[in-house]
Amino acid sequence: MESRAAILWEQNAEWSVEDITLDDPKAGEVMVELAASGMCHSDEHLVTGDMVLDPEIAKMIGLEQFPVIGGHEGAGTVVEVGPGVTDLAVGDHVALGFIPACGRCPSCARGWQHLCDLGAFLLAGRQITDLTARHHAKDGTDLGTMCCLGTFSPVTVVSEASCIKLTDDIPLDKAALVGCGVTTGWGAAVNAANVQPGETVVVVGIGGVGANALQGAAYAGARHVIAVDPVEFKREQAPIFGATHTASSFEEAQALVGELTWGANADKVIITTGQVTGDMIAPAMSLLAKGGRCVVVSVADIKANDVQLNLFELTLQRKELVGCIFGNANPRRDIPRLLRLYMEGQLKLDELVTREYDLDGVNQGYQDMRDGKNIRGVIKY
Ligand SMILES: NC(=O)c1ccc[n+]([C@@H]2O[C@H](COP(=O)([O-])OP(=O)(O)OC[C@H]3O[C@@H](n4cnc5c(N)ncnc54)[C@H](O)[C@@H]3O)[C@@H](O)[C@H]2O)c1
Ligand SMILES: [Zn+2]
Ligand SMILES: [Zn+2]
Missing domain, CATH: 3.40.50.720 (NAD(P)-binding Rossmann-like Domain)
Structure with a gap:
């Protein structure tokens, strides 16, 4: 399927909004149509190089950090389900956690889902499921996704381990913020x-x-x-x-x-x-x-x-x-709890969003962040 995404081709570059091709979800994956993406400062660390591994070391351990689709604060609707996915169905509303939670590793088992072993793949630039890419640039180049999410695209393919199922009454553009900044x-x-x-x-x-x-x-x-x-x-x-x-x-x-x-x-x-x-x-x-x-x-x-x-x-x-x-949180428990607090008026999410942008406004959004103009900027799809 065709989509558009904000891609960072290298450190110190601008985000480049381009057409991309998305593969169907493979085993353990789902395709999600996003409602919005928050613009967290962590994506900026890719731009500045704070979060960029030494290229020699990256090569040695097989990581490909660039090119990468940015964005790791998203929520949306499941539109396609890969083989073997049993907990999610087409039409389900989900928030995407910026750290996946497998539920089975030692950290997950002791209630530390924020330290899930799958977190080791966050900067790998490939799907957690089989370490290949579902996102491709126009010229066929494989694209990584920030935190295995890539929410700077209105539609993405992610592992089911990144998804937190939500009830349908929760506004998805606000739920997006809880995938990183709010919970953190x-x-x-x-x-x-x-x-x-x-x-x-x-x-x-x-x-x-x-x-x-x-x-x-x-x-x-x-x-x-x-x-x-x-x-x-x-x-x-x-x-x-x-x-x-x-x-x-x-x-x-x-x-x-x-x-x-x-x-x-x-x-x-x-x-x-x-x-x-x-x-x-x-x-x-x-x-x-x-x-x-x-x-x-x-x-x-x-x-x-x-x-x-x-x-x-x-x-x-x-x-x-x-x-x-990730706020030392357990996303599958804490994200729905925080969203219930929001629905009951005890957690402010609307007030966090200072400005909304379209996808083409991504560079303006990050400039506004650097200029101290936003509590949170949000890309609305
Ligand atoms: N540990 C985690 O799990 C996790 C998760 C998300 C984000 N982060 C990190 O948290 C940090 C904050 O993210 P954000 O999206 O809120 O960033 P932001 O850019 O929206 O906000 C940062 C704020 O810090 C202020 N600031 C800068 N220098 C300061 C100083 N010397 N004294 C006081 N204030 C100062 C800025 O004016 C700005 O208001 C980033 O480094 C981000 O990568 C960590
Ligand atoms: Zn973040
Ligand atoms: Zn785990």
């Missing part, structure tokens, strides 16, 4: 930071992920929710998602947190900046109280190894520094 941000606060009633929480970086960390922290009962972002528009938006205070820098946040807690400092700090760099860790850890926890959600340059961290403080003030992927 919310789960960073609720699961990874384990925010408790009465705590003081700082969220650094208020984009599509950070706004949901604010929502999760507020919902979990935090007393102070401090949103840190240098962009004024982000600080203006933050209270909509539960921020009680805002600051424009780590320094400003340090002064504010000191004042609010009478010098005790924050219980939790969550880093959701567009990119995390080693020099952010020391100021983030300094915002923490004794026994506090700093959760790193942002993606760093894959080659970055240097971190500033006061080890004396880490040990003697029993501080914690932890990573977090």
